[in-house]
Structures are given as structure tokens and as C-alpha cells.
Amino acid sequence: MKLKIKLPLLFLLMLLILMFSIGIYLKFIFAVYSPIRTTLLDSRYIALLLPIFAIAGCIFFILIIYIYRSIEKPIRRLNTRLGEVNVVHPLPPLASRSNDEIGELYKHFNKMEHRLQLAHREQTDMIAAIAHDLKTPLTSINGFTELLATHKDLPDTEKQEYYELIQKKSAYMVELLNDFSRFTKETLELESMVTTRVKATELFADIAFEYEYELAGLDIELTCRHSFTDSIGLTVNEPMIRRVFGNLFSNAVRYGGKPDLKVYMTGYLREHHAYFQIEDNGIGVPDKDLSSLFLKFFTVDKSRQIQKGGLGLGLASCKSIIEHHGGEIMAFPSEYGGLGIRFSLPLASLH
Template sequence: MEHRLQLAHKEQIDMIAAIAHDLKTPLTSINGFTELLATHKDLPETEKQEYYDLIQRKSGYMVELINDFSSFTKEKLELESMVAKPVKASKLFENIALEYEYELAGLDNELTCRHSFTENILLMVNEPMIRRVFGNLFSNAVRYGGKNKLKVYMTGYPLGQYAFFQIEDNGIGVPDKDISSLFLKFFTVDKSRQIQKGGLGLGLASCKSIIEHHRGEICAYPSEYGGLGIRFSLPLAAQH
């Protein structure tokens, strides 16, 4: 018990330190821009507008950081009281596919889906939580894929006592040295996939937490399509 409390305390300290670090950069920029606008009142209107736009973007980034933190802490509380129910693997897969096929098409991206689940394959899951995992993975692919017309591939299949799901893309991928760190809290890839930098790097950490609470596993790997692949497993419900 004492060890768990120590770990929880350390996690809180790490999270606060990460937030303070990530807020410091935009705050410093905003302070610099406002000071410049206050002391150089004769700047051309076009230049002033550029600084106003920068301040707005930096402020938006700060709001996103705070929202990420709020969502992550709320999710941790929800996981402690999580209720799982039997769900058909095929129905879950097809509903997710339909939802995100239209969403990605609206962003001029393409989603290809295929599964081999039979009607009798059941998962014992908290469906809203698992939907959150899919949402994070699709959002991550689109946000960091680095292509205007991204192709995303979703696959599902049973193997042994588990159902496996894969989300892959043909984007710019992640350096091999960073793949093992993707599920760490506060980790973000700073170069190759940091096309639209933002957030605390909690999206994939959140996915890991949810999947592990369901007694499954999640991993990342270089996709055969050239980008990043994420695979996770969920245990099948006991058949009576």
C-alpha cells in the first residue's frame, strides 16, 4: 500500500512538472509579444496582427494542454470504477469503422477496414472506454501522419483467447528509437511526427491505461504501409 502511494505521489509530481514545463514556453512567448506590442505602439497594423495571431495560437495551445491534463485525471478516476459488459466484437468493429470512415473522408483521408470476427465472438469490455481508445488512435494517425491524403488501415481478428485490433497508416512514421517510448506519459516525438505539435503526450498513455485495465496489451511498430502501426488485444468473454 505504501509503495503504491509513493508511486502515485511521484506520478503527481511528474505530471505537475511536465505541465509547468510545457506551459512555460507559450507563456514566455505571450509575455514577449505583449511587451513588444505595448512598447512599440507605432508598429504597422499588419505586423501587429501577426503578433495577435501568434498570441492567439499560443493561448490555444495552453488551453489544449490543460484540457489534456483534465481529461487524463478524470479518466483515471473512471477506470477505478469501470463496469464491463459483453459486446460483440464484430458489431463493435463495424460501428467504429462506419463512424471513422465518414470522419476521415471529411478530412480528405481514407480508411480501409477488414475483420474476421464471427457473430459469436464476445468481448467483456467497457464500450465507451474502448471507443475512446479508437478515437485516440485515429486522432493520433491524422494529427501526426504528416500527409494531406492519409491512408489508414483498421484490422480485427481473433487469436487464441484474445481479439486483436490494428490501426496502421501510410504516414511518415516514427523513428525506431522512439517507438518503445510512445506510451510513456508526457512523451511526444519532437521531429518526424511532430507536424502539429500539441498536447501533453497523454493520448497513447491513456490508451495503454485503458487496455491494461481490460487485461489486454498494446504495442507500436513500423507499419508495412510505411507509417506507424498500433496493435492492441482484448480478452474474449468466457463462452458458456
């Protein structure tokens, strides 16, 4: 039975029971205080009950109108909208002025529809990005192989150059596919992430020790400082957090764009979170692109991406990992002239 039928019938039944009880009550009153004994169909009783029935009828009508406008109509509208969900051509969000459960339902529906639209957009962008990034090296490989096939009298040195270019383009394609495969695998791993408690000081020291020597081998100076104490603990999946640091240092080295590149790592405490910052003195990123750095497949400069490699998933991976830990990550212009990335991790519970 539909809600718009069941609820009015329920209220009608309640009102009939109420009226019958009033009638019995009046009969009892008249039986006690009047010598005249008669039935409820007596005109005197009916006249006494008519105003009560009129009031009850008005109440019933008001209830019907209220249920229709506040419950049945919004639910019917939501049900209609569910059949019209379109992620390609989105409709305006559902509006509701009520703050009850129906209003909350509308808000949750709007959020769900927005997430579906974002998922569709990301899927489309993913396919377009992969197709674009694979098309460029494939076109080059096709051109080189066609040239080798049609010009068999080329000098051996020139043939060798073309073979090496084909190998380089093939390696670039393999790297792109590996990046995408790694990102997909990482997304699945986050759903079953296991965390342990680590000291912020130990984590910072381990990361600093690891990358200080690695960057020194590339003639890049790493400066580290923090204000953590041994009592500060973090509940994290350490391999994934190390992956975040690895991506950030790799980006700084790959896209720093300076021969005398310097990298700075800072750690500090603020309220209930531990903050980590990775900065460099490189060429930086335009302010208009800072908010887009963590989008999947986003790259500031396509030509630089082709030269340096990568699919534009490194920072998107960092964002996903940090948010699964309950933290936040953001980009900002560094005081050293390059790019700065700051992320937070919630402190571990004392118990």
C-alpha cells in the same frame, strides 16, 4: 510480547510439559515393574532423564537459532528498511534466499517500493512536462504583450498579427490543460468502470463506419477488414474503447506527416483474445522510441508536438484503458511504412 521472545517461551513450555509427561511415565513404569517405590527426585530417575533433557536442550537451542535466522532477523531487517524507503535515492532491492512467507514478503515489498519510485518519477515528469509545455507559449505571450506595450505606434495590421498570435498561444495552453484534466478524470473513471457484453463484429463495424466518413472528409482513405464471427463477444466499457480508437485515429492523422495518408484497421482472433490493429503509411516512429510511446508525456518530436498540439497523454490513456480491460497494447513498425498500434481484449465468457 515480541516474536523472538514469545516463540522460544512457547517451545520451552511445550518441552517442559513433554519432560514432565516422560517423568510421570517412567514413575509409572518403575511402580509397576519394580518393588521399590520412590519419588521422581531419586538419583536413579534423574540419571534416566538427563539424556532426555540434554537432547531436549539441543532441540530447543536449534529452534532458537532457526527462529532467529529465519524469522526474527529477516523481519527486523524488513522493519529497518521500511524506515529507510527513499523514492528519490532508491536503495538496492531486498534479497532473500528463502521461498517461504518471509521470501514472498520481501518480493512484495520490493514491488511496492518499485511502484512508489515509478509514481514519484511520473509525478516529477508530469510537473516538468506541464511546466515546459506551458513555459513556451507563456514566453511568447509575454514577449508579444511587452512589444505591444512598448511600441504603441505599431501599424494596426502588425498589432492585429500579434493579437492573433497571442490568441493562438492562449488556445494552445487551454488545450494542454484540457488534455491533462481529461486524462485525470479518465483515470478516476477507470476505478469504477462498468462493462457490458458487445459483439466484436458490431463494435468493429460501428468504428469503421464512424471513422470512414470522418477520415474521408480529410481526404484520408481508411481500409478495414476483420475475421470475427457473430459468436465472438467482448466484455468492455464501450465508451472507453471508442475513446481508444479515437485517440489512435487522431494520432495517425495528426502525426502521419504525409499528404496522401492512408489508414488501415484490422481485427482478428487469436486464442482467447480479440486483436485490433491501427496502421498508417506515414513517416512512422524510430524503433528506439516504440517502447516509450505509451509513457505519460512522451513525445517523439517536441517541435512537432508544438505544431500539432497535445500533451503526450493520448497513448498513455489508451494503455491505461486497455490494461483495465485485461488486455495489452503495443507499437510496431507497420508493413505499410508508418506506425502500427496493436491491442487485445479478452473474449467474453460464454456464461
